[in-house]
């Protein structure tokens with residue numbers, strides 16, 4: 001059994017991928033459990049085995065504490081820890097008969113990774129765990145965008161201390177050719193200027209520190225990359241651990 005946390009910037013396609021990837025795994029004959037930790041989501045495309053909204057929603061939090069939406073989002077992640085036992089109970093039950101548990105995380109990435117309570121929530125889940133970090137294709141316009149988001153993925157890996165698989169989500173919005181073209185524009189980094197120098201340095205750090213992982217492109221619309229994603233999750237836990 002593997003816990004798969006779906007993490008990424010707001011709107012990067014976490015909830016949609018939770019449903020599509022889960023369905024893909026089920027079609028391959030695996031059994032899948034679904035957990036929703038996002039108290040702000042209105043509608044879910046999948047039927048969760050655990051849904052934090054059965055305990056509270058962000059609207060409830062705003063009303064109860066008389067606070068604005070942004071503070072309520074922070075409070076709603078802190079409140080997850082009050083339901084630690086409930087989450088643990090369901091996760092343990094699911095781990096008995098599921099091959100995978102997919103965990104859909106709150107929209108705002110920073111709530112999960114900046115706040116220590118977010119990290120504690122991830123630790124509620126026992127056993128093998130990995131994170132799928134989504135870099136949405138619509139945020140990728142230049143090599144600098146890519147360098148920045150890869151660096152963020154690396155910082156998150158450092159922060160959560162768990163294998164992290166970096167994936168380009170919404171791949172249908174960025175053709176392979178355009179993406180390759182963006183990568184080829186590494187030469188742009190040589191253009192004089194502080195930003196360019198910095199980007200080059202950052203890129204070197206990424207190359208040096210990041211365990212090499214082939215780039216996976218996934219689309220929940222076309223189904224592209226779902227098989228690759230499954231393969232790489234398997235590779236994370238196989239003895240070779242080679243993700244190149």
Ligand SMILES: Nc1nc2c(ncn2[C@@H]2O[C@H](COP(=O)(O)OP(=O)(O)OP(=O)(O)O)[C@@H](O)[C@H]2O)c(=O)[nH]1
Nearest residue numbers: 009010011012013014015016107170171219220221
């Ligand atoms: N083109 C395209 N759009 C997608 C894909 N996946 C999701 N979307 C769209 O992106 C928007 C956000 O998708 P969600 O799955 O709600 O993203 P999220 O990361 O869960 O969003 P938050 O939880 O609010 O941060 C929706 O309009 C989706 O229809 C994809 O693979 N391709």
Ligand SMILES: [Mg+2]
Nearest residue numbers: 014015038041
């Ligand atoms: Mg979502």
